[in-house]
Amino acid sequence: LLNKETASIRRKLYEMLNFVAIPTIKFIADDSHLYLQRMNRLFEIADYGDGSDRGS
Secondary structure, three states, X not given: OHHHHHHHHHHHHHHHOOOOOOOOOOOOOOOHHHHHHXXXXXXXXXXXXXXXXXXX
């Protein structure tokens, strides 16, 4: 979605910054929340186990 607007964003930045050269803009999806969820799950397992030994 944002990548479709890079040309207009660069143009506006170019005008706002008094015609300074603006580098190419590329937006990438932020999947850090997936990494955080995975790390939190691993910490839970390290602290409490994976649940397979419950009820024994």
